[in-house]
Amino acid sequence: MNLARLIIQIGLPFLFVAFIALELLILPLIEKGHRTVRRNAAKGFILLTTAMFLFTLPEILLEPIVYRIGGVFDYGVFFRVDLLNFPLLMLSGLLFLVIGFYSREDIHYLFYTVTYIATIGTLLAGDLLTFFLFFEIMTFSSYALMVYHRGDEQLEAGFVYIYMGIIGGLMILSGILLLSAYTGTFQWTNLAVRFSELGMIKYLIGFFFVAGFGIKAGMVPFHFWIPRIYDGAPIAVAALSSGVLIKVGAYGILKVVSVIFSVDISRGLQFYPMLWRVSEHIGFVIIWMGILTMIVGVFMALQQGSTKKMLAYHSVSQMGYVIMGIGVAGYLGYIGPMGxxxxLYHMLNHSLFKVLLFMVAGAVFYQTGETNMYNMGGLWRKMPVTALLCFIAVLGITGMPGFNGYASKTMLHHAIDEAFKYGHPSFEYAEWAFKVVSAGTVCSFIKFFYFIFLRRQPEGFGEEARDSKRMAVSMAVLAVFIVFIGLFPNWLPEQIxxxxxxxxxxDAGFIGNYLTNMNFWTVKDLTGMVVIYALGFAMFLVGHRFHLFHLKLPAWMNAEKFIYTPVTTVCEKFPEFCVTRYEKPIIFGDTLIYALILCVIMGALVISRLVF
Structure with a gap:
């Protein structure tokens, strides 16, 4: 057994047991400084775990590492380290560490570490039951992080978060149970051949998976929880959710599309069109759901004055890019590797520049107490390092050549162009929408940077503001990655x-022709970005001049009103209805009959226990 497998099968369990022992046996005995010990232990645990995963890279470049714990749920629990989850494991470790060092808030580091463990457990899950188990633990532990301070805003945000998390989890569980009932497996495995023999139930299974994971990923029309909770949650938790947790939802959709609905390549059937029909149909829908998510997210972001809400809606919009790419991968089937x-590339890039942007918003808030950008201005003089790091993040998210967002957005632009070239003609309009949304992103972050840092400083605002050295160091780490990936855009695709x-x-030939050694610096791609930036500047000038950044969506477009509110109302009113309609009449009307029924039931249970 080589070192990499020893790390996964022995090192990680030992580290986990050591952490549990610290929490249960050592910390209760420490009277003073237990918070400091827990905080340092959490950071050390995350650092060591990430380093262990890093050491497995040479092995997983050859083949995945699989680890099974038998006797759990009769099926066992499966874990798998491979090239798909490896970059997300590295990203999770980096962001949990950076956010932990950055935060000035009193984070409960037990829940913080449990959220990290649940996140990596979800990414490592080798079967659907294991995935669901850790996915739900991640939901509840991150909820505990959110409401730890127990302020009114945090509790309200947590209520929305846990409700949507439960709804999404139930939809995923429904998909898992249906999948098992009709295919006899809980494994992440290629099922296109079996699905080709099923009726419409295969699309119901697809709906449950895509909608369940889509809720977690912030896909329209399930997106409304993100601005609600990010506005009320602590900055560190909002950054963690945007940087890591919503990516797990997108990762779930990617796994479903690229594994469950795909053809087993070992059978040599990947080119048989009928077997890709389910993937094609579901991919078509996912593409348009991604485009809709991009459009709604960027439009709503343009209307926000709150920095936290604006960044929240841009999390929705940027996840739309990711969802669209996943849709292209499913729609084009064996020629969909660009999507x-x-x-996957944009998941990583979005995490880097979005967490940095949330950190900037947090640094500004801690120095000024303000989150409304319309009340800000002139902070580049008071906080020059924060302004520079913010500018790097802005260039990243808007797709400036030489920064990381340009690389992944170029790939996604090529992907939707391929969907039009090899598929349905309607995707020409999707490609236009892609460009308009990209210009809207440019406009939005011109507004963000201008109102916070560039315009004339309002009287009495930010007089005592200054850069925080600790925050600046944490933010600078992410800025370095943004620039490095932007200058060497082929490095991460070629390596991982x-x-x-x-x-x-x-198709290996398609990958070799279009992805390997891809040229990101073509005149067409660079010219396209010039046009997008010009359009974005024009949108900002027009919007600022004619006060177009304060529009409101009509009531009929309020997804929360038509999805979340009816669900919560039913959940609250149905038990009340049952109590009023049935329980109270029984209790107060026929108490004797009710007591007799209970006695008969209890007697039957006792007799059956004695006999059998």
């Missing part, structure tokens, strides 16, 4: 992402 690699695509049912 697969582009969506393209080898990951090669492990799935994609």
């Amino acid at each position: 697969f690699v582009g969506s 992402l393209i080898p990951a695509a090669m492990a799935f049912s994609y």
